[in-house]
Amino acid sequence: MPPVPVKGVGTKTAPRRAGRPPRALLGHAQITRAALRLVTRDGYKALTMSGLAKSLNVAPSALYNHVSSKQDVLLLVEDALMGRVDVSAFTERPWEEAVRLWAHSYRDVFSAHLPLIPVIALLPVTNAPQTITMYEAVTDGFLRAGWPQERIINAIVALESFVFGSAYDVNAPGDIFATGELEDAAPHFTAAVARRGNPAGHNDADAAFALGLDAMVAGLAATLASATR
Amino acid sequence: MPPVPVKGVGTKTAPRRAGRPPRALLGHAQITRAALRLVTRDGYKALTMSGLAKSLNVAPSALYNHVSSKQDVLLLVEDALMGRVDVSAFTERPWEEAVRLWAHSYRDVFSAHLPLIPVIALLPVTNAPQTITMYEAVTDGFLRAGWPQERIINAIVALESFVFGSAYDVNAPGDIFATGELEDAAPHFTAAVARRGNPAGHNDADAAFALGLDAMVAGLAATLASATR
DNA sequence: ATTGTAAATGAACGTCATTCATTTAGTGAA
DNA sequence: TTCACTAAATGAATGACGTTCATTTACAAT
Structure with a gap:
């Protein structure tokens, strides 16, 4: 399609x-x-x-x-669901924590609505009031954290992209990396899959999400720091 | 669905x-x-x-x-296309650069094949030889860079999630953030969209992808450094 | 020649989204 | 009250689509 x-x-x-x-x-x-x-x-x-x-x-x-x-x-x-994404942290918490909470909420809402991801990612927000409201709150949070206007949308899009991909990952079956008969062709990969270690209380998807989110937030914060210096 | x-x-x-x-x-x-x-x-x-x-x-x-x-x-x-994803940098270049080149290639291949993203993200790799070959090369590159086995799959999944979301973004229309009649309700967002600045030669999607990729790679590298210390 | 079988055919089904001519039932005006 | 207007609902029809199945085809081994 x-x-x-x-x-x-x-x-x-x-x-x-x-x-x-x-x-x-x-x-x-x-x-x-x-x-x-x-x-x-x-x-x-x-x-x-x-x-x-x-x-x-x-x-x-x-x-x-x-x-x-x-x-x-x-x-x-889609627009109705956008109203369920929690952006409250952007007015109550420091930027890094707010981004993390927003991203988690965003992923959790849409991991149960995967068919809407192409809709969000490809359709104009025009006439989607709750969607626009969410972006406004997030943008506002970025501004208050000192982000320069020109970089905010790119940063939001980057985070969103990661959120969408991670929403898919939540629904991946546990054996998605099972190599089957082709195991011998991929020894390192097979071994890494077998030893995939996750912190207590985290499933595979949560562990990958946490790792990627921490990395991206830290990296973005560093970007901000060097941009405002 | x-x-x-x-x-x-x-x-x-x-x-x-x-x-x-x-x-x-x-x-x-x-x-x-x-x-x-x-x-x-x-x-x-x-x-x-x-x-x-x-x-x-x-x-x-x-x-x-x-x-x-x-x-x-x-x-x-999907498996045929996976053969087009360039993993050669993992044997020829330092980890950071290799990850960047791989991610770019991965995104470019599948941004022209969006309907396959749910297939990749949700279906077991079993019996998908080219897919497995790609993961093996990437895993090998991570190992050579000193990554501990237990974190490699999570890191790959996080990067992949970002790649998938970014592949969608490539296909987003230029006016995806046009607020239309609801402009007044989202002044900060509208302003940020208007001032979205991109480096020369980059379109919106490329700029967001570069920003997010740089952030995530830097963040992951930092994670690796602190994990191996 | 005969038999077995993988592979191809063509007709059918059920499920969709969508269209359209028609009817229904309130509303405002006469 | 009556009438005309119209937004909204109906039900039948259409065309795509994925998939199934009984049947046939044509080659290969016996």
Whole structure:
């Protein structure tokens, strides 16, 4: 599939003249709620337009009065989930700790929503208010830590890239590095996989995430220090 | 969709007793080549079982004698592409530079093959010889640089996670951070986006990738130094 | 010649997302 | 009250797609 056909959320809930009582069964809010419930209960395989319609007691075609495609539904869900990413540390904690807490929260939210990662990574944030709110809070935190404007977006994108990749890793099976019959061709790799050591209480994905996050945060902090000197 | 239904490559090309001349039109090699050609020419949207069959002058159902699902085709393509990732620097260059060159090559190969990222990130490497070969070379490079066995896989996974996320970012549209009507709600973010500055010759994705890679490599090197002290 | 079998065929299925002509039911105006 | 308007819902239809399966094909060993 190609770089995801990109549009903003299409059909909006119709603008309604003031005291007009609503008679619609559907709206962005209802669709988003139902989609989120469906996905949480049965996973993304169950998120079909018919399944979504059924969960709303409505015909599938009715959805298209409020949304212009399934992509639009994914966009709605994505933005709703962005509201769950915890950015509070950026106003309460020093930069390094805040970045770590934000990255952890971000990864945890989307590791349960992998199909949304291409949506976040490739679609404009336009018309995604919660997404924009998150970026604003993060940018603000960077500014307060003394980051120069010109570098902030690149730093956020770099951290985000690591978060997205790590979200995939959370869902990797435990035997993802099992070499099988080809073990003999890769002795060093096989040995390293066998001896992969993780701190107490950390699974493989958490250990790799912690290592990479510590490295990147430390490296970025060093970058900042040398840039502001 | 759920964490990708996972299997190894299914139906193998039948083991053939010695002097038996092949009469088959199809095989893993032909399928892989045709899929790669199709994808390179027309993108992943064009990679359908019928399209693939047509490009091989064969009925779609014939593919299933050699491959057990479309996932299998993706796995074949993925492994073929892994052979294009340049790991030569690990035998010729110091660790930091080798990691940088490897990561760049890895990102460049798969930024043109985004739909394979979930495949790489979630499916066991078993029966993916080129993939295993790549990991062996990388592991070997880490060992030679003095990395302790127990940390190597976590470091590779962390770097890979960043590479995968960055591959998505390569395909992000230029206006991905355009806030549109919600500009007023995110003044700091909007300003930072407007002032995003990139070194000469670098586009946005390259600048973010370079920043994150430098940070992570420096951070990992520091980790190594303190671990071996 | 006969038999066995891997591989190819073509018709079918079920599942999707999406479109469209039509109907429904409130609303504001006459 | 009546009427006309319209947003929203319906249900049937369409076209892609991945996959299955009974059947046939054509080569190789016997």
